[in-house]
Amino acid sequence: MDISINSLTLTQPDDWHLHLRDGDILRSVLRGSVGQFGRAIVMPNLTPPVVKVEQAAAYRKRILQALNDTAGETQEFEPLMTLYLTDDTPPDEIYKAAESGIIYGVKLYPAGATTNSAAGVTDLLGRCLSTLEAMQKVGMPLLMHGEVTDPKIDIFDREAVFIDRVMIPLRDALPELKVVFEHLTTRQGAEYVRDAAGPIAATITPHHLLYNRNALFNGGIRPHMYCLPVLKREIHRQALLEAATGGSGRFFLGTDSAPHLRGMKESACGCAGCYTAPYAMALYATAFESVGKLDQLEAFASLNGPRFYGLPVNKRKITLERASYTIPDALSVGDDELVPLAAGETLPWRFADAAYT
Ligand SMILES: NC(=O)N[C@@H](CC(=O)O)C(=O)O
Ligand SMILES: [Zn+2]
Numbered sequence: 001m002d003i004s005i006n007s008l009t010l011t012q013p014d015d016w017h018l019h020l021r022d023g024d025i026l027r028s029v030l031r032g033s034v035g036q037f038g039r040a041i042v043m044p045n046l047t048p049p050v051v052k053v054e055q056a057a058a059y060r061k062r063i064l065q066a067l068n069d070t071a072g073e074t075q076e077f078e079p080l081m082t083l084y085l086t087d088d089t090p091p092d093e094i095y096k097a098a099e100s101g102i103i104y105g106v107k108l109y110p111a112g113a114t115t116n117s118a119a120g121v122t123d124l125l126g127r128c129l130s131t132l133e134a135m136q137k138v139g140m141p142l143l144m145h146g147e148v149t150d151p152k153i154d155i156f157d158r159e160a161v162f163i164d165r166v167m168i169p170l171r172d173a174l175p176e177l178k179v180v181f182e183h184l185t186t187r188q189g190a191e192y193v194r195d196a197a198g199p200i201a202a203t204i205t206p207h208h209l210l211y212n213r214n215a216l217f218n219g220g221i222r223p224h225m226y227c228l229p230v231l232k233r234e235i236h237r238q239a240l241l242e243a244a245t246g247g248s249g250r251f252f253l254g255t256d257s258a259p260h261l262r263g264m265k266e267s268a269c270g271c272a273g274c275y276t277a278p279y280a281m282a283l284y285a286t287a288f289e290s291v292g293k294l295d296q297l298e299a300f301a302s303l304n305g306p307r308f309y310g311l312p313v314n315k316r317k318i319t320l321e322r323a324s325y326t327i328p329d330a331l332s333v334g335d336d337e338l339v340p341l342a343a344g345e346t347l348p349w350r351f352a353d354a355a356y357t
């Protein structure tokens, strides 16, 4: 990594948690990731969800077609596909996934926990044990949306309670299963991942590094700051920053970029998800610099993820420039709009690349 006052050059990063969606919106949002990121773990929570290897293969083709149509051949980008775990995913689908060469993880959405999770899992060990055993056997990572869905549990406590109710029993039963605690948001989560035995890692989003829950109510209700797991108190943001910048190989970049059209966010019942991908590296650099840890950015963004997934590090480099840059108020998508995270805010860093506008 090469850090100077005016620029920052690092191994091209990967995004280990990305929602690309499908259809027209896929074409628009893909451009925000390509160039910046070499690869991305593509989330399977489409409607209908990607539950079978054939569906993942077809979705991958649509992504590659969109890439070809929009970015052209010059931009290389590899979508790493995932399957959506259900109560009825058979172990055979895991063996198929392992043989496919295109599936890199299986995603747990506790039923009802988040966007498009209705088909998710109702009882992980009760319903999925043989499938999880197959995953452990073939080394297929389980990517977990780590929140309980019990309505009696306060929404700000759902991640911490998930550790005791789901994560620990799961990992006691299957100690060799590779697990990614996705979009970590709490001090309890950071400490658990840091200290636990066995193969575990976590992704951290730019928004959970930069904002606490006050941002949701800053002068009025702010739907574009709403995602799940919801932003937490400042002590949790501090703990996440410490985890991301502290040199542990267990924490790596996952934007959880989750675009929803403006009208779906600015609504009486707005969707959860922050659109972060197009400005992700500038956002992460801003967060790392805020604690004087820019020198840790490359490990977090470009090295730790490939090591956990057993993949090579990217060969290309990217450069961020120190140039104050104001994130646009909105980005057009056909006749509609997406409002990016931090719209209207000025960042001290910019990733200037052809596919990035
Ligand atoms: N993070 C979110 O708030 N939303 C994601 C789903 C998810 O990652 O939980 C989405 O698909 O919109
Ligand atoms: Zn999630």
Ligand SMILES: [Zn+2]
Binding pocket: 017, 019, 043, 256, 257, 258
């Ligand atoms: Zn997500």
